[in-house]
Amino acid sequence: GxxxxxxxxxxxxxxxxxxxxxxxxxxxxxGLSWYQQHDGxxxxxxxxxxxxxxxxxxxxxxxxxxxxxYGYLLLQxxxxxxxxxxxxxxxxxxxxxxFGKGTMLLVSP
Amino acid sequence: xxxxSQTPKYLVTxxxxxxxxxxxxxxxxxxxxxxxxxxxKFLKIMFSYNNKELIINETVPNRFSPKSPDKAHLxxxxxxxxxxxxxxxxxxxxxxxxxxxxxxxxxGSRLTVL
Numbered sequence: 452g453x454x455x456x457x458x459x460x461x462x463x464x465x466x467x468x469x470x471x472x473x474x475x476x477x478x479x480x481x482g483l484s485w486y487q488q489h490d491g492x493x494x495x496x497x498x499x500x501x502x503x504x505x506x507x508x509x510x511x512x513x514x515x516x517x518x519x520x521y522g523y524l525l526l527q528x529x530x531x532x533x534x535x536x537x538x539x540x541x542x543x544x545x546x547x548x549x550f551g552k553g554t555m556l557l558v559s560p
Numbered sequence: 561x562x563x564x565s566q567t568p569k570y571l572v573t574x575x576x577x578x579x580x581x582x583x584x585x586x587x588x589x590x591x592x593x594x595x596x597x598x599x600x601k602f603l604k605i606m607f608s609y610n611n612k613e614l615i616i617n618e619t620v621p622n623r624f625s626p627k628s629p630d631k632a633h634l635x636x637x638x639x640x641x642x643x644x645x646x647x648x649x650x651x652x653x654x655x656x657x658x659x660x661x662x663x664x665x666x667x668g669s670r671l672t673v674l
Contacts, residue, residue: 479660493650493667499660534563538602541574542661546591546610550603 453477453541456553462557463529471524471554473539481542483515483522488553489535497524497537526556534558563587566651566666573641580637581669591615592634593652593663594626603650608657609634614618636646638671646673 455475463469473483482501486494499520500506500515512525526533536553543549561634566583573579593616594606598633608616609628623639634651 453590480655484660484662484665487602493665495665496660496662499662501659506598540604544671546593546608546615546656547605548661548663549605553601555601 453543455539455541455549457537457539457551457554459466460555460557461557462559464559465529465531467529468527469523469529469556471526471537471539473522473524473551475520475522475539475541475551477520477549479543480517481544483513484540484542484548485511485513485524486540486550487535488538488540494538499542500553505554508556521556531558531560564571564651564653564664564666566649566669568589568669569667570670570672572672572674575641575643577641578637578639579641579671580635580650581651581671582633582635583592583666584633585664586632587653587655587664589653589655589664590631591654591656592631593630593654594613594636595650595652595665596662597650597668600601601648607634607636641671646671 457473484499485497488494498513515522538553540550564585591610593608607626612628648668652663
């Protein structure tokens with residue numbers, strides 16, 4: 452089966468940088484995804500790493516180390532609108548995505 | 561145009577009733593899913609269909625029955641509702657074979673069982 456661990460809550464101030472870590476155990480691994488979900492909204496795709504290294508998309512970057520079964524999401528220049536839950540998810544098959552329990556990010560002024 | 565739409569958005573019902581949630585996607589994707597998100601925000605896969613064929617069926621009570629009349633639609637019927645079924649149910653779709661496997665989610669259907 453699959454299991455993912457990520458912190459339940461992270462707090463930061465506007466303009467800061469925050470890193471949300473994710474460790475996973477899985478049988479079969481295609482890649483690690485990150486999703487953002489605002490309160491009352493739908494999860495939306497942020498990034499995907501299939502290979503080791505850093506992927507950058509604007510203020511957000513995602514990192515993967517397959518040998519360590521570890522990844523992180525890095526959010527820079529935090530804005531109030533970044534307050535949301537962030538989920539890492541392991542893709543263990545073409546159509547199989549298992550989510551972590553989510554990290555609630557609270558950004559304060 | 562909404563890419564993945566599900567109805568109803570809210571559902572309040574009594575224990576023991578039967579209810580259905582409908583989902584449609586206009587993205588041309590070949591794979592659709594139902595996820596359950598509980599009060600602790602844990603997103604758990606329930607079912608996945610690829611081209612109308614069931615490919616994932618997690619340990620879900622058989623009171624839950626998905627139906628995919630075509631690859632653009634995936635409905636969820638729940639019999640004999642229980643208090644523990646209260647949750648937000650998300651429909652999602654994806655296209656198999658893409659490099660990222662990105663899921664596109666509907667806005668969710670909040671089910672409250674009294």
